[in-house]
Amino acid sequence: METLDRAQYRLIQQLARIERFENLSLHAALGRILACDIHSAHDVPPSPVSLFDGYALVAPTRCDERRWVAGVTYAGDEPKSLPNGHDAWRIFTGAALPAGANAVIAQEFVTNEKDGSILLHEAIQPHAGVRSQGADSKRGQTILSAGTRLDAAQLGLLASVGVARVDVVKAPCVAVFTTGDELVTPGEPLPPGKIFNSNHTLMCALLSKLSVDVLDMGVLPDDAAAISLALQRGASEADLVLTSGGVSVGDADLVRQAVAQIGSIDTWRVFLKPGKPLAFGCIGSTPFIGLPGNPVSTFVTFFLFVRPALRHMMGADPDIDRPPIQIPLAQPRMGGDRPEFIRVRRQRARDGSTRLACFPDQNSGLLSSISWADGVALIPANTAFQESDLVDYFPFEGWYL
Numbered sequence: 001m002e003t004l005d006r007a008q009y010r011l012i013q014q015l016a017r018i019e020r021f022e023n024l025s026l027h028a029a030l031g032r033i034l035a036c037d038i039h040s041a042h043d044v045p046p047s048p049v050s051l052f053d054g055y056a057l058v059a060p061t062r063c064d065e066r067r068w069v070a071g072v073t074y075a076g077d078e079p080k081s082l083p084n085g086h087d088a089w090r091i092f093t094g095a096a097l098p099a100g101a102n103a104v105i106a107q108e109f110v111t112n113e114k115d116g117s118i119l120l121h122e123a124i125q126p127h128a129g130v131r132s133q134g135a136d137s138k139r140g141q142t143i144l145s146a147g148t149r150l151d152a153a154q155l156g157l158l159a160s161v162g163v164a165r166v167d168v169v170k171a172p173c174v175a176v177f178t179t180g181d182e183l184v185t186p187g188e189p190l191p192p193g194k195i196f197n198s199n200h201t202l203m204c205a206l207l208s209k210l211s212v213d214v215l216d217m218g219v220l221p222d223d224a225a226a227i228s229l230a231l232q233r234g235a236s237e238a239d240l241v242l243t244s245g246g247v248s249v250g251d252a253d254l255v256r257q258a259v260a261q262i263g264s265i266d267t268w269r270v271f272l273k274p275g276k277p278l279a280f281g282c283i284g285s286t287p288f289i290g291l292p293g294n295p296v297s298t299f300v301t302f303f304l305f306v307r308p309a310l311r312h313m314m315g316a317d318p319d320i321d322r323p324p325i326q327i328p329l330a331q332p333r334m335g336g337d338r339p340e341f342i343r344v345r346r347q348r349a350r351d352g353s354t355r356l357a358c359f360p361d362q363n364s365g366l367l368s369s370i371s372w373a374d375g376v377a378l379i380p381a382n383t384a385f386q387e388s389d390l391v392d393y394f395p396f397e398g399w400y401l
Helices: 004-013 152-160 198-209 224-237 254-262 295-313 367-372
Strands: 021-025 054-057 066-073 087-091 103-106 110-112 117-120 142-144 165-169 173-179 213-220 240-244 264-269 277-283 286-291 325-328 340-348 354-358 375-379 390-395
Touching: 004 277, 004 295, 054 066, 142 152, 173 198, 173 224, 198 213, 198 240, 198 295, 213 224, 224 240, 224 254, 224 277, 224 286, 240 295, 254 264, 254 277, 254 286, 286 295, 295 367, 325 354, 340 367, 340 390
Parallel strands: 066 087, 173 213, 173 240, 240 286
Antiparallel strands: 021 165, 054 087, 054 103, 066 117, 110 117, 264 277, 277 286, 325 390, 340 354, 340 375, 375 390
């Protein structure tokens, strides 16, 4: 069987990057991948500014020194000039320092005298209370690199240097369908022997979290011809075809058989629980990933394989080497014959520390365990963990980016 890291790298190495780009406003670029480096066209701030309300002056100063207030500047005012080194200038947070001043004393450390002067109650050194020109970004500086995912902080940074639009990688289109005569669309009557189709909703929602376009091809019956047609349509219209179920090596695994007939496929048995059966292949030039059918296996392998694959295709770091968080278990745990990602949730212990509680039933068919959990912990094969032993914890919120 393939180890997890080897399987991940094998998958990444076989995927081509998307070379299509589009220009979007910042308001439309959330979650997208930057297509090229961004350089600042301005110093931010464009001149030295005050960090707080106070008085700009020439430092160093002495305690109990007196200065005459020569003027006032608010944020947004054009920079002024300090008449001479013995004066002070009333200034407010974010306002540009008057030329000649090199420090700001906070208003709490001065006394306003009736004659228009101020008495300093603190010795101030040069540059105190000042944010220097270009402290945040310097003109010509690379502030974001190609491959960066644009979240709120990155969009704010772009706006701060005056960028209004950016070139991003065209969002990949992923064709999604599930198969199975036993599946019923939620909202329809449930005949005996049938189950509601949860995996389709699950995969579409996970893809939406990654800011990709979804070609929803619905649920197909266990019919080889229908599956083959759907695969060919998906391959012609999408950048990736994604399914769940039907990819093992049994006679009823029609998806794997159909991909093998119209393209090429490699079925892997990953040394992992949940999610041992995984299929990768191509239909023409379009890659295909087939996930296991059990809902928890679908969920876990989506993050372990589909997410890195899509990030790589969009020019971003696949993010498969992110270090886990070390958190102690709340109860003993014995590893099985394969490394296992168990569903866990952080909880506060009586001593105030954080522990990982395990869902009581780790069956891979229980979606309730995913809904309950806030992450997974990796339990190596044939390894015994006692209560309070540290394990590798992967929070779900880190996987949604």
